[in-house]
Amino acid sequence: MLKFSKLATIALFSVSALAMNQVYAQEKPAAVVNGVAIPKARVNMHVKAAASQGKMDSPELRLAIQDELINREIMAQEAVKQGFDKQPETISQFELAKQTVLVNAFLQDYIKNHPISEDAIKQEYENIKQTTGSKEYNARHILVKDENEAKSIAAQLKKGSKFEELAKKHSLDQGSRDKGGSLGWALPGNFTQSFADALVNLKKGGVSAPVKSDAGWHLIKQEDVRDFKFPAYQEVKANILQRLQQQAIQKAIIDMRAKAKIE
Numbered sequence: 001m002l003k004f005s006k007l008a009t010i011a012l013f014s015v016s017a018l019a020m021n022q023v024y025a026q027e028k029p030a031a032v033v034n035g036v037a038i039p040k041a042r043v044n045m046h047v048k049a050a051a052s053q054g055k056m057d058s059p060e061l062r063l064a065i066q067d068e069l070i071n072r073e074i075m076a077q078e079a080v081k082q083g084f085d086k087q088p089e090t091i092s093q094f095e096l097a098k099q100t101v102l103v104n105a106f107l108q109d110y111i112k113n114h115p116i117s118e119d120a121i122k123q124e125y126e127n128i129k130q131t132t133g134s135k136e137y138n139a140r141h142i143l144v145k146d147e148n149e150a151k152s153i154a155a156q157l158k159k160g161s162k163f164e165e166l167a168k169k170h171s172l173d174q175g176s177r178d179k180g181g182s183l184g185w186a187l188p189g190n191f192t193q194s195f196a197d198a199l200v201n202l203k204k205g206g207v208s209a210p211v212k213s214d215a216g217w218h219l220i221k222q223e224d225v226r227d228f229k230f231p232a233y234q235e236v237k238a239n240i241l242q243r244l245q246q247q248a249i250q251k252a253i254i255d256m257r258a259k260a261k262i263e
Contacts, residue, residue: 030066033073042069110252116244122233124240129230132189137199138223140181142166143173143216150210150217157207163221172216181221187228195220 029037046065047057055061084090140163144150153166164180171177188196195218198208202222211218 031070033070034077036073036077038066038069038073107249110249111245114248116241116248120244121237121240124244125233125236128240132187132228132230134228134230135200135225136185136187136228137225138185139183139199140164140167140221140223141173141176141183141195142171142181142219144170145172145216147210147212147217150219154207154210154219157219163207163219182223185226 028040030040030043031038043062043065046069047062050061050065051057079085085094142150142153142163144153149170153170156166157163164182167181168177171181173181176183188200191199192213194211194213198211198218198220199222202208202220204222204224206222208218208220211220
């Protein structure tokens with residue numbers, strides 16, 4: 001139900017390499033390769049990442065990670081010897097990586113210094129709960145380019161043609177076309193307003209008149225309707241917090257863009 005920006009989600013939870021570098025400088029290295037130190041903190045970071053995927057922290061895991069980091073350092077040093085660090089494409093990748101680290105550092109700092117209160121999360125929960133409604137619908141649809149085509153298909157339905165067969169033949173929605181136009185169970189809020197209004201006003205088994213949306217013209221069939229139980233607060237709290245954080249970040253970006261000189 002709650003949809004989020006993929007890019008923002010990745011950025012929110014990436015590890016800040018800048019912060020890690022500050023730790024590296026203070027620790028005894030795990031290994032030294034041709035005079036270049038591999039910090040223990042780097043090993044610990046990879047162990048933590050492995051643990052998040054279900055692997056147990058163990059001496060064997062740490063040794064394997066350390067060996068891999070040594071191999072990577074050897075290859076990186078050889079790449080420098082061969083001049084890869086001077087190639088334009090490599091330099092561009094360095095700059096992109098640097099930018100990504102800086103963006104992640106900014107986002108993490110912004111979230112830390114602009115915390116979302118519990119009251120704000122609860123208020124958003126109530127707002128979503130109120131607008132979601134108490135029913136969900138099992139629907140099919142046929143999407144076409146223009147109204148005349150939609151009316152032609154509607155006429156075929158009145159003559160007894162099967163909705164599913166016409167959807168497979170005519171619908172432009174590749175996600176549902178091969179399933180006879182089936183959209184499965186969904187809340188009205190998942191659809192555009194015109195689509196949702198038509199759907200909720202249908203009786204079970206009913207088919208709408210042509211409905212216009214930004215995507216084209218729809219014929220909508222309501223297969224069934226059932227009660228919807230909204231998730232408990234604790235079940236969706238984390239998602240709502242993330243949603244509010246991303247909204248705050250987007251507002252900050254808009255404010256910064258307004259002050260920036262963009263040519």
